[in-house]
Amino acid sequence: MFLLSSHNKFGPGKQEAWLRRLCLMAFLVVSLGLRGAQGHEIFGSTAMEVLKGLPEVGRALRNTLQAILAPIFQPRDATAQSRDGTTADASNTYCYGELGCIVISRDFYHPIHRPLNLAPGKREDVRVTFKITSKEDPVGVVVPWNDVRKAKESSFKPNRNTKVIIHGFSNGRDMPFMEDMSKAFLGNYDVNIIWIDWTDGSFVLYNRAVANSLLVGLEIAHFLKWLRDNMGLNPADIHLIGHSLGSHIAGYVGEKIPGLGRITGLDPAEPFFQHLPNTVRLDPSDANFVDVIHTDSGSIFNIGQGFGLRQPVGHVDFYPNDGKRQPGCEPPLAIPFRRMSRKTTFKNGSSHFFVARNTAESNVFCIIRHLGKCLSCGVDGTGCALMGLHADTWRGAATGKEGVQLFTSAGTAPSFCRYHYQIVVELGDLPGTGRDRMGKLHTTFIDGDGRKMAFDLTSKHPKQFTSRNHYSFFLEHPENFGDVREVQVKWEMTRRGSKSTQTSLSLQKIAIRNVDTYPLKESVSRQGRSESSFFFCERSGVPVTIAHQETVTLKVSSNCFGSN
Known part of the structure; x- marks a missing residue:
């Protein structure tokens, strides 16, 4: 869910400040145990502020604690409110004018996997923006959520394929993988690139980001429909690429746009999505072809690992290195302490971010030839596929197969491919x-x-x-x-x-x-x-x-x- 840069260094003074904040964090957690339900407001406001000033360590701890503990300490909204300022009906429907409505049905509730649901934020708070780039304009044009007509000032052309890149929870406009992936595409293909920036909606508690993701899906769908109706975009030429929570956002977009060409899910987020119905998460019905790469599907209780889904959610699902811990990666909570001791640095950060960084550094995804059953691909050849950009050449795509799980090995960039x-x-x-x-x-x-x-x-x-x-x-x-x-x-x-x-x-x-x-x-x-x-x-x-x-x-x- 996040990238830890290897460039920041901790001097003695910064280490002491970091330790003081960590001790205060521990005190707050203990206080929660003593004060019970009354402590959740302290945890939600003060604890996260304590970690806010720590660019590397703070993000690692904050993301991990949010994903695991936030659902416990933040209650569900008592009343469903529409984003237009009027009260929604009892079915938890949230309406956004020209965007349409979000209906949080019974599918979104599960006593174990999704016990809480919050109302999505307001459009002006989430502030989704779109940046359109191409070979002739690599700098691009930024299109705000409230003025999509600005897209006409961009280099967008409807006669070429469109790649839409969506970041995940606690990521945003500063994430290098989005720029790296964009450069890799433009260096090899003549395509439109659309960056999705929902930073303001993702840098919140995890369950709040999950709620906001529904709104982000509406915003993207509305923008793509506008490009379809006003600039000739063909839905079949759209390829959505979402990392973590962005994978499920891509699924929400696909629900709103019939005939969407393709969705690639890069380690779709697990918390609040694992074992939930198709309407809640990414699934094969969201696009003509859905391919998924799982890289961090271990247990989420294993020192903060396992932020990614284990279950198959696409037409074909790839599991490099069994879809669990990836080479050169560390559990999120271990990274700050390793950095402080200066024993090593970890270029890839956590296994959850491994797939986004390495596919961006491996020349537009890793074009890895993948084995389904070692030396046999089955009678019809559907037991094998190409993981990455050319996964859509998989022979099972034309047969309607889905939920096919394929396993392979992978290294680190620039030799991610095996x-x-x-x-x-x-x-x-x-x-x-x-x-x-x-x-x-x-x-x-x-x-x-x-x-x-x-x-x-x-x-x-x-x-x-x-x-x-x-x-x-x-x-x-x-x-x-x-x-x-x-x-x-x-x-x-x-x-x-x-x-x-x-x-x-x-x-x-x-x-x-x-x-x-x-x-x-x-x-x-x-x-x-x-x-x-x-x-x-x-x-x-x-x-x-x-x-x-x-x-x-x-x-x-x-x-x-x-x-x-």
């Missing part, structure tokens, strides 16, 4: 009295540009190799290689577990397959390559002997395929 490869080693006859070898195999594949891709096939421990057997290895790499021309194979013999007096290995052939291209059928060309696989062996087709600690080079060849 490409998956299957390497198959086929042995020939092993000489000597024993028919097995214990040892290690190392491979280095080289493409037509001379780039090298190294795989240690036995990195954890030596492997026993037996005569005339096949061995398959499933590995990943941060780079995507295309036209692989040759492979270098190194053999290291270990005598442990081997009865043979020989130390050499007989290699019939070796093959590498990019499993991320997931072809349903493949045919091998005369050069020994197919759509996704490359085969290497001696050009004569006979096995090659590799001595202990020796490295041999094999070329791609069609002579290898006959022995597959």
Whole structure:
């Protein structure tokens, strides 16, 4: 939900001030326990003011405490008020003139997952603004909520796709990922970019931000409809990209605009949305195609982790690293203390923000080839998809499938992407009295540009190799290689577990397959390559002997395929 910059430093004086505020915070929490219900007003007003002056630590603690504790201490509004100043009816309907009305139905209540609902704020308090940018105008034009006609002064063009970027809770106009993502899009595509700024409505207690998100959805829908009716915007050309609470806002927009093209949810927020009906949260009916990336779906009680949904809410849902803690990330409450001790810095902040920052730094989302079931994509190919910008090429999108969960691995930017490869080693006859070898195999594949891709096939421990057997290895790499021309194979013999007096290995052939291209059928060309696989062996087709600690080079060849 937030980004912690690595640039601020705490000197001794600032550390003492920070500790004094932290002690006061602890005193207030204890006071709450002693005073019971009378303490919630103190917590809501004073405690958050204590943390207000702390740009990094304050935001980390404030966001975490708001998300977990605010629902306990802030009561539900007693009377439903319309935002036009008149009392709404008993069904909790809030009307906003030209925007229409918000109806908080029974779907929005759950004794555990959503016990409280607040009234949305006023338009003039939430102050949603829109910034339209493009290649010809990267600075952009700011369009306020109360003067959408200003959009005519922008570089918006209806004949190109429109990307709408929506931030989440306790984020706002200062979040770098919005600018980074915008630059990445404009650097690669001719599109309209619309930034959604609802800072004033998001920097509040979490349950208040949740209520405001309904209004923000109305504001965005109203603006996009205005662009449709006055500037020719086609709803099918709209791609909403929402982070955290912004994901659900995108869902509210989709409910109001029939035929909306696509929504991408970046770790949709969990509190008040998990296990709630579709009308409350992002779901597949909100757009023609909904893809979701989950990165922080662990338990929210685990030191402030788990701000993201676990359940699938799109047509296809991706779970990099099982959708939980991401590499280089820390729980929000741990980050301030690590920074104070100067032990390390955390570029990615929390796992919840990992997906927004890394997709922005990975050239317009990570174009990662994803495996559904390791080496199989199913009969119809829907068991695999491309996570990120090109997820809409998923074969299940045209079949009406939804709720499909796909799992993959990911690193940190700039190597967020992980490409998956299957390497198959086929042995020939092993000489000597024993028919097995214990040892290690190392491979280095080289493409037509001379780039090298190294795989240690036995990195954890030596492997026993037996005569005339096949061995398959499933590995990943941060780079995507295309036209692989040759492979270098190194053999290291270990005598442990081997009865043979020989130390050499007989290699019939070796093959590498990019499993991320997931072809349903493949045919091998005369050069020994197919759509996704490359085969290497001696050009004569006979096995090659590799001595202990020796490295041999094999070329791609069609002579290898006959022995597959």
